[in-house]
Amino acid sequence: KAKYRPNLGDSIAVNGACLSVTKLYEGGFEVELSRESRTHIAIENLKDKVHIEPALRYGDRIDGHLMQGHIDFIGTLEKIQKDENGVDFYISLPKEAMKFMAEKGSIAVDGVSLTINEILKNGIRLTIIPITFKETLF
Missing domain, CATH: 2.40.30.20 (Elongation Factor Tu (Ef-tu); domain 3)
Known part of the structure; x- marks a missing residue:
């Protein structure tokens, strides 16, 4: 479930991992994870929620650090x-x-x-x- 409404094929960061939207449905969306993604992202947390952020578009206001959505290490x-x-x-x-x-x-x-x-x-x-x-x- 998500309040954010992406389009099919959109890049979207879920807990910082850049993923592509593969299916849309009422109140949410799906992404497919590669084997590497499955071992490098943590979707579960104590609040049972995730951070969702759409990809930055050219011309958008930049606020904070630029992050690319690639996970190199897990702490x-x-x-x-x-x-x-x-x-x-x-x-x-x-x-x-x-x-x-x-x-x-x-x-x-x-x-x-x-x-x-x-x-x-x-x-x-x-x-x-x-x-x-x-x-x-x-």
């Missing part, structure tokens, strides 16, 4: 720490992913573009500001 949320400035997520990453991490660089988590606040020995720390925490599925 594990190890710890959540709340304070007055937001919520810190401590995420462990595969060793081979660490060489691509840069402090103040961008990363997408379930399709949400975030800034890396700190590089840790085996992962990263992200700070999710209150408005992002409220308006996303975190």
Whole structure:
């Protein structure tokens, strides 16, 4: 089920993974997943919802980081720490992913573009500001 109404063949990001709409029906749509996609995206979460975002068109307003919908690595949320400035997520990453991490660089988590606040020995720390925490599925 989805509030967003794509057209058949549209590219659409579901939790950050770029997929193509293959079937439309009342109140929703279907996509087909390749074997690689099935092993690289996480559709289930605690809120039983997903982030859905249509593809950016030339001429559209750009707000935030540009993400391409390709999933290179999967991390594990190890710890959540709340304070007055937001919520810190401590995420462990595969060793081979660490060489691509840069402090103040961008990363997408379930399709949400975030800034890396700190590089840790085996992962990263992200700070999710209150408005992002409220308006996303975190």
